[in-house]
Amino acid sequence: MQTYKAPLRDMRFVLHELHDSTALTQLHGLEEVSPDLMDSILEEAGKLAEEVLLPTNTAGDEYGCVLENGVVRTPKGFKEAYDAFRDGGWTALAADPQYGGQGLPESLNKLIEEMICSANLSFSLYPGLTHGAYQAIAAHASDELKDTYLPKMVAGTWSGTMCLTEAHCGTDLGMLRTRAVPQPDGSYKVSGSKIFISAGEHDLTENIIHLVLARLPDAPKGTRGISMFLVPKFIPTADGRPGVRNGVICTALEHKMGIKGSATCQLTFEEATGWLVGEPNKGLATMFTMMNSERLSVGIQGLGAAETSYQSAVAYARERIQGRSLGGVKAADKAADKAADPIIVHPDVRRMLLRMRAYTEGCRALGGWVARQLDVLERSNDPDARRQAEDFTALMTPVVKALFTDLGFEATNLGMQVYGGHGYIRDHGMEQLVRDARISMIYEGTNGIQALDLVGRKLPQGAGRLLRTFFHPVxxxxxxxxNHLLLGQMVKGLEKAFGALQLATAHIAAAGMADPEEAGAAASEYLRLFGLVALGFMWTRTAVIAVEKLAKPDADAGFYKAKLTTARFYMERVLPEVAGLLTAIKAGKRAMMDMEEAAF
Amino acid sequence: MQTYKAPLRDMRFVLHELHDSTALTQLHGLEEVSPDLMDSILEEAGKLAEEVLLPTNTAGDEYGCVLENGVVRTPKGFKEAYDAFRDGGWTALAADPQYGGQGLPESLNKLIEEMICSANLSFSLYPGLTHGAYQAIAAHASDELKDTYLPKMVAGTWSGTMCLTEAHCGTDLGMLRTRAVPQPDGSYKVSGSKIFISAGEHDLTENIIHLVLARLPDAPKGTRGISMFLVPKFIPTADGRPGVRNGVICTALEHKMGIKGSATCQLTFEEATGWLVGEPNKGLATMFTMMNSERLSVGIQGLGAAETSYQSAVAYARERIQGRSLGGVKAADKAADKAADPIIVHPDVRRMLLRMRAYTEGCRALGGWVARQLDVLERSNDPDARRQAEDFTALMTPVVKALFTDLGFEATNLGMQVYGGHGYIRDHGMEQLVRDARISMIYEGTNGIQALDLVGRKLPQGAGRLLRTFFHPVxxxxxxxxNHLLLGQMVKGLEKAFGALQLATAHIAAAGMADPEEAGAAASEYLRLFGLVALGFMWTRTAVIAVEKLAKPDADAGFYKAKLTTARFYMERVLPEVAGLLTAIKAGKRAMMDMEEAAF
Known part of the structure; x- marks a missing residue:
């Protein structure tokens, strides 16, 4: 089993110290949400993650989900874990009190999401998708649909899915073929086949609510002819119980590299009864409410897996005895009676651990900033603040999704590498983290698609208006x-990297305007450059706080010293990568597009 | 099933054009080895890889190896494939004619190894380890042992293993506990437990020859007290048949992330009869003959997996229809009748494909250089040339092992990413390539250990003498x-990157001399920097040849144009990474070593 303790101290740092949680109480509905309250919720969530979810993680991978006669059985222990999760009220955490939710902020919710992902990434998909579907329904459905479905979803007795992909269309939803035919009673008959539907069928909840993209009979071609429908597995009775079985069946489960505890279903809809959510032919925009929420959650998955890998690797590096310290005497003092030193003395092992840590803590800090702006967007009385928050979260969504998952995958691989051969065998669960984390770079839009979203949609929007919400604070x-006395050098490092980001932005703005392929050719490297600078900003801000805290005699010195050291590691050994990224971006599309298709 | 055709055209380019195969005929024993002969052998090997080995690859992953009552069954199809492989004489390819080998050069053999790895990485381990064991026995064993074992191993009826790792010691072999007690008849009784033994037990050959590291009763502590023993599964009878069953049994198979067709065994030796190979207490040096050979082969595994991933991804990118070209009209000409364009039109997909290709072709070129020098080392009459070749191959062994496997893993992940969600499910075999390739970064010394070998042993040796065998040609x-008319810019790019390598080398020489932890802190980044420059050298040399060829009217123009484009891609979009690596190296060990152990 992997090693995992919820990183409560760092979460409190992000929530309170880096992003000043007291300001949250000025937002609508959060007046009573004190730092103490949030801390105690974090603590409880940590126990749940460590004691209830983590113990199911290995079995989930070992046994996976099973389909028998259209029924999907989740792995041993998942049902019991889900029951505890639901009974503890965790499905209601960030939902509207109107529907039975606890109305807590995303700033808190995202940290708890991270814990769930750390403990069991497969498990996280079930409540995660329910929450996304909840958000889309809450934002776009009729009051009748909301009143029928949301209380059950908030209570966690019903769950949700998003049904987009078909065998022939993943990224390009304009080609989808699922049809919806209007019925006299105002409902629709939905028919078609969907693939890759996470939590599409399972035994954790008494009903499953599918949000399905489909075409109306008279719909225009392409993405402007897609509508969104709510299709329940069981049609609710008048008194809100699961009634008649609807025409949606699971025809197969995918066999995957990882997240084997998550049921990835092929679903067939045969004249299934559904109801329109939002406007006809505006389904893609409607679904984006859910997709944007899921994209952030998928980013958090990368972070969550990386944290567990880090903690496990540290534990192993402390106990595994192998080789003598290059520094000699110092380490021998401690381990002279043993045949060798623990591998944590070796610089190359520390290189791996510190890179992992610089990623996880950096991403947590950045994720905290985005979550805070989600709260502002949802709850602020100030329209300017809301608009700014909307711009900022729109800008950062592809960055969080792609950066956190790229780094998360890299981190889980580093964690496995620390274990050597013992990481490649299944016993320690390190290779499971790699396999589980890998999907996060693909689903909810591949990371390449996130990069195109960033350069093709978010950068040009409002002539760079979105960008300013990040550039100005930096x-x-x-x-x-x-001219910071102690951190001047570090701030100059940030300035240099930020300068590279500005040059890259200017290059894309100029070249990409004339030729969209130029923007496309630069996209992935640009997103990485952007993300690395954003983490650099988080680390430098963190360092400034750490120096302030360390100036006081009774500070939690060990914690802040580690922050300073990790900040320095990030700025000195990770961030310099941006130089090469800028050079690559400036090289333009030529080498890529010159290659004749037949020559590949 | 994955897509794979042996890349014969590129292999011929590496063998004949880049590294001038006609010079091979001046080496001892290769007088008759003409380019035509080598081409026809490559062609036959390609057929074997495509038609016999590739079809077993998926089943190997699906069914894996099974242990029942001490007997290991390889996956369905492996035995038949091995029989064909052995009967075709492929186990004898690079072996000495004295023992029934064909005496062909490593320059050819390494290309064929690559094909085998591309087709079925798990399968490649069985003959690969046999060849390594063959080399160690040929170099160090008594004539009696050689005459008894080598003809059988060359014929492929007996196979080989290397037994180093024990549960408590992987990297640090000084701690190993397996004992060998001398017997009056000159043999030894070997007792102990080994783990992670590839091909330790299986049903492909009638006997298995283990090379085992163990301690003599009076052996000094640490690595200076290790000796190497030959321990056969069946003790040969006087007439060379497998006789009495020896005291070595397979007690368990490891369950691994990948290479499931390779039997990774726990072996217990209980007073097993063995014979000393080489000098007492010099076993580590003796084993290094095998290890160096295996390290190069493991590098080739990374390359092999990357090639298959590349070819599969290209095939998918040509047929998968998704989205319209950003360039519009041009692509629409071809696919206007379809709902979308093949994804190979998109710059970001081409970015992934070209990166994979720049890696595979670059590594193949560099591998060809190293293989050539192995031939010189083994066969040249010129002692200076042999000494230079020895220095060069010693220098490049850790680079090939770590660079090829790091890039191989990255490439297989890119290939999977091209497939999107379809890459994460098992159907296309793309995720298998990722899982299979991952081990290559770990075994035969983790890539971190390779980096330490490079900076700690190879750089300082002879005051930089080894290094000069690479630096001078560059x-x-x-x-x-x-001042090349067409490629001046590209050569300047190489010069700049080479300058970074020289600065990094000087930094390590200075800082590492004073403090070995400084060298350790720089090692992994230095190896990558070194490797990227080496590939840059290969690509620039390739470009020079391509320009020469394109100047002639009847040239194979498409091939050379693609070479030029890929060279440009590498130099413009991959090599610039070296700038950040140099900065990171120069930052030194501080951030890494400042972190207190308890603070991790």
Missing amino acids: SEFIERHR | SEFIERHR
Whole structure:
């Protein structure tokens, strides 16, 4: 089994110290949400993750889900874990009190999502998709649909899915073929086949609510002819119990590299009864409410897996005895009676551990900023603040999704590498983390698609208006701290990297305007450059706080010293990668597009 | 099933055009080995890989190996494939004619190894380890042992293993506990437990010859007290048949992330009869003959998996219809009747494919150089040339092992990413390639250990003498081509990257001399920097040849144009990474070693 303890101290740092949680109480509905309350919820969530979810993680991978006669059985222990999860009220955490939710902020919810992903990534998909579907229904459905479905979904007795992909269309939803035919009673008959539907069928809840993209009979071609339908597995009775079985069946489960505890279903809809959610032919926009939420959640999956891999690797590096410290005497003092030193003394092992840590803590800090802006967007009384928050979260969604999952995969591979051969065999669960994390780079839009979203949609929007919500705070911070007595060097490092980001942005704005293929050719490297600078900003801000805290005699010195050291590691050994990214971006599309198709 | 055709055209380019195969005929024993002969052998090997080995690859992953009552059954189809492989004489290819070998050069053999790895990485381990054991026995054993064992191993009726790792010692072999007690008849009784023994037990050959590291009763502590023993599964009878069953049994098979067709065994030796190979207490040096050979072969595994992933991804990118070309009209000409364009039109897909290709072709070129020098080392009459070749291959062994496997893993992940969700499910075999390739970064010394070998042993050796065998040719090439009419820019790019490598080398030489932890802190980044420059050298040399060929009217123009484009892609979009690596190296060990152990 993997090693995992919820990183409560760091989560409190992100929530309270880095992003000042007291400001949350000025937002609508959060007046009573004190730091103490949030801390105690984090603590409880940590126990749940460590004691209830983590113990199911290995079995989930070992046994996977099983389909028999259209019924999907989740792995041993999942049902009991889900019952505890639901009974503890965790499905209601960030939902609207109107539907039985606890109305807690995303700033808190995202940290708890991370814990769930750390403990059992496969499990996280079931409540995660339910929450996304909840959001889409809450934002776009009729009051009748909301009143019928949301209380059950918030209570966790019913779950949700998103049904987009078909065998011939993944990224390009314009080609989808599932049809919806209007019925006299205002409902629709939905028919078609969907693939890759996470939580499409399972035994954790008494009903499953599918949000399905389909075409109306008169729909225009392409993405402008897609509508969204709510299709329950069981049609609710008048008193809200699961009634008649609807025409949606699971025809197969996918066999996958990882997340084997998550049921990835092929679903066939045969004249299934559904109801329109939102406007006809606006289904893609409607679904984006759910997709944007899921994209952030998928980013958190990468972070969650990386955290568990890090903690496991640290534990192993402390106990595995192999080789003598290159530094000699110092380490021998401690382990002279043993045949060798623990491998944590070796610089190359520390290189791997610190890179993992710089990623996880950096991503947690950045995720906390985005979550805070989600709260502002949803709850602020100030329309300017809301607009800014909307711009910022729209800008950062593809960055969080792609960066966190790229780094998460890299981190889980580093964690496995620390174990050597013992990481490649299944016993320690390190290779499971790699396999589980790998999907996060693909689903909810591949990371390449996120990069195109960033350069093709988010950058040009409002002539760079979205970009300014990130660039301005970074510029201001650099201005303010450029001559920092202790951290001047670090701030200059950030400035240099930020300069590279500005040059890359200008290049794309100029070249991409004339030729969209130029923007496409730069997209992936640009997203990485953007993300690395964003983490650099988080780390430099963290370092400034750490120095302030360390100036006080009674500070939690060990914690802040580690923050400073990790910040320095990130700035000195990770961030310099941006130089090469800028050079690659400036090289343009030529080498890529010159290659004749037949020559590949 | 994956898509794979042996890349014969590129292999011929590496063998004949880049590394001038006609010079091979001047080496001892290769007088008759003409380019035509080698081409026809390559062609036959390609057929074997495509038609016999590739079809067993998926089943190997699906069914894996099974242990029942001490007997290991390889997956369905492996035995038949091995029989064909052995009967075709492929086990004898690079072996000495004295023992029934065909005496063909490593320059050819390494290309064929690549094909085998591309077709079925798990399968490649069985003959691969036999060849490594053959080399160690041929170099160090008594004539009696050689005459008894080598003809059988060359014929492929007996196979080989290397037994190093024990549960408590992997990297640090100094701690190993297996004992060998001398017997009056000159043999030894070997007792102990080994883990992670590839091909330790299986049903492909009638006997298995283990090379086992163990301690003599009076052996000094640590690595200076290790000796190497030959321990057969069946003790040969006087007439060379497998006789009495020896005291070595397979107690368990490891369950692994990948290479499931390879039997990874726990072996227990209980007073097993063995014979000393080489000098007492010099077993580590003796084993290094095998290990160096295996390290190069493991590098080739990374390359082999990457090639198959590349070919599969290209095939998928040509047929998968999704989205419209950003370039519009041009692509629409071809696919206007379809709902979308094949994804190979998209710059971001081409980015992934070209990166994979730049890696595979670059590694193949570099591998060809190293293989050539192995031939010189083994066969040249010129002692200076042999010494240079020895230095060069010693220098490049850790680079090939770590670079090829790091890039191989990255490439298989890119190939999987091209498939999107269809890459994560098992159907296309793309995720298998990722799982299979992953082990290559770990076994035969983790890539971190390779990096330490490079900076800690190979760089300082002879005051940089080894290094000069690489630096001189690069310098000379840059001098000669700096003002190349068409490629001046590319050569300058190489010069810049080479400059970074020289600075990094100087940094390590200075800082690492004073403090070995400084060398350790720089090692992994240095190896990558070194490797990327080496590939840059290969690509620039390739480009020079391509330009020459394209100047002639009847050239194979498509091939050379693709070479030029891929070279440009590598130099513009991959090699710039070296800038960040140099910065990271120069930052030194501080951030890594400052972290207190308890703070991780």
